[in-house]
Structure formats: C-alpha cells, structure tokens
Amino acid sequence: MRIQWFPGHMTKAMRMMSEQVAQVDCLICVLDCRAVSSCVNDNLVKIAGSKPVLYVLNKRDLVDQGDVAAWESDFAARGKACIATDGTGFRHRDKLIAKLKELNAPVIEKYRLKGVRKTVRAMVVGVPNTGKSTLINSLCGAKKTVTGNKAGVTRGKQWVTLSSGIELLDTPGTLPPSFEDGDKALKLAFIGSVKDDILDLVELAQEFIAFMQTHFEDAFLKRYGLEGFCEKPHDTLEAVCRKRGFVLSGGVLDVERGARAVIDDFRSGRMGKLMLDAPEVSE
Ligand SMILES: Nc1nc2c(ncn2[C@@H]2O[C@H](COP(=O)(O)OP(=O)(O)OP(=O)(O)O)[C@@H](O)[C@H]2O)c(=O)[nH]1
Numbered sequence: 001m002r003i004q005w006f007p008g009h010m011t012k013a014m015r016m017m018s019e020q021v022a023q024v025d026c027l028i029c030v031l032d033c034r035a036v037s038s039c040v041n042d043n044l045v046k047i048a049g050s051k052p053v054l055y056v057l058n059k060r061d062l063v064d065q066g067d068v069a070a071w072e073s074d075f076a077a078r079g080k081a082c083i084a085t086d087g088t089g090f091r092h093r094d095k096l097i098a099k100l101k102e103l104n105a106p107v108i109e110k111y112r113l114k115g116v117r118k119t120v121r122a123m124v125v126g127v128p129n130t131g132k133s134t135l136i137n138s139l140c141g142a143k144k145t146v147t148g149n150k151a152g153v154t155r156g157k158q159w160v161t162l163s164s165g166i167e168l169l170d171t172p173g174t175l176p177p178s179f180e181d182g183d184k185a186l187k188l189a190f191i192g193s194v195k196d197d198i199l200d201l202v203e204l205a206q207e208f209i210a211f212m213q214t215h216f217e218d219a220f221l222k223r224y225g226l227e228g229f230c231e232k233p234h235d236t237l238e239a240v241c242r243k244r245g246f247v248l249s250g251g252v253l254d255v256e257r258g259a260r261a262v263i264d265d266f267r268s269g270r271m272g273k274l275m276l277d278a279p280e281v282s283e
C-alpha cells in the first residue's frame, strides 16, 4: 500500500517553521510512543540546525512502561535529550519544564550574568496527531490550542506563554514530502498520523492484520476470539466481521465496518499496549 500525504498546509508549515526557528532557543519534537522511530521526521530535525532538541515521547499511557524505559535508554545512549510524557495528564509537567530549562541552561546563564531573566522560547514540532497541542495545553494548564483525535488539526502557528518563563510555539503536524520507507508510512497511518480520508481503510486494515500476524499474533487473536490467522489478511478481516456480526442485508460482510473497528481498536488501546517500533540501541 502506497501512502503519500503532503498537502499545501504542510508546505506552508515547513516554510513558517524555517522562518520562525531564528526566534526560538530550542525545538521540542513530540513523538508517539507507539511508533517512536517512525515519528522522527528528518526534515523537522534539519530545521533545528544547531539549536538543541528535546524529544518528547508522548502517549506513554498507551504502551508498556518497560518499553518506554528502553526507549529512554536508547535516546540517552545516543546523547539526545528525551522525556516520556502523557500529554493528557499533568503528571509530567514539572519534569518537562525542568528538562527544558536544563537543555537551555547555557543561554539562561548567559542572560543571568547580564542581570536579565531569559524567557525560553521553544518550537513544538512533530508529525500529525502526536499530541503537540494537547501537551502545550497541559503545560499551561488551560485549553489555549485546538486539539482533536485526527491528523491535521493545527493549521497555523500559535504562541502560548507559560507562567514559568517559557513560551511555546504550536505548529501544524508535518510529514516528509514522500516516504522512502513504506513500513514507516504504514505505522504512521496505523497510529492516526496520516489523514484517514485519503486512505483506503480496508487496505490499511489488511496491512495492519499482516503486521499483527508477524509481530503481535496473540493480541489480535485474543481481541476477536479467533483461533488463528487465515492465509490472506482479507480473509482474516472477514473472520473479524463474522465474529462481530458485521453483516449487510443479503448476508454480505461489511468489511468497511470491520476495517474501521480493527483500526479503532488498535488506536484506542483495546488490543493491548503495543509498541510498533523497537529501540535500536539496547542497554
Ligand atoms: N492516550 C493519549 N492520548 C493523547 C495524549 N496526548 C494527546 N492525546 C490525544 O491525541 C489526539 C491528538 O492530539 P493533538 O494535541 O490534537 O495532536 P497534535 O500533535 O497537535 O495534532 P496536529 O495538530 O494534527 O498535528 C487527541 O485526541 C488527544 O487527546 C497522551 O499522552 N495519551
């Protein structure tokens, strides 16, 4: 399945971010814990240039905490600043602010010596739907930015001031103009970082079923009470429809509904805490 989604608003967003980077001290790159390496968009990292980048592994509530720790070690081993968060809660607020200040300590100190209290400005970037706007809201303790459970909610830039001497720039989620790695594109589609409207959901569900058959067989079979996978993912999807009673008039199986159910079950965590990308460096 070929995935390509780079609408005009992303071209504009990339231009805007390249212009705004001069105004900020650092970047906060928000990644989804379920597909950490797939969420890394090299074009966004390039925008940072020599400015420090804090990687936020968000949606940690959707994965196993041991897997989160493995990713934290991986980032540490590569000398990259990283913190794992749950953007919908406030639990990691103080830790994140402390980490941001630690990352910007040299510039804060430079200003302090001049007797000036430095406001740290950070541009929050990432692929769509990783929780950038939600994280900003939970950091400032108010619903300042628009959020939503689909890709492409934020369309323009928005500055938000925190009470702790920090200003955050919310940006639209952006993908690479084209994907060299088809698996990466698929994982981004599974987690909802590609707009569903441009995808054939039955095809996506079949790709997801094939992925589950290889990596998380038991979680999938258990969710639908199936004995095993069929040879073709489409037949497995039909088996799900039969189990769920997704049948149209005339006894035709409603595979569209089955596909939606499979994708939604994964995204909402009903299939278990599944991490699609494993860390590259182990402890
Ligand atoms: N389970 C869980 N859901 C989260 C978390 N953070 C954000 N979400 C949900 O993820 C969805 C996307 O959140 P947004 O903040 O709109 O994501 P975004 O990165 O700003 O998306 P774009 O503006 O489209 O790029 C929303 O439904 C949030 O409630 C989290 O830590 N855990």
Ligand SMILES: [Mg+2]
Binding pocket: 132, 133, 134, 146, 147, 153, 154, 171, 172, 173
């Ligand atoms: Mg947003």
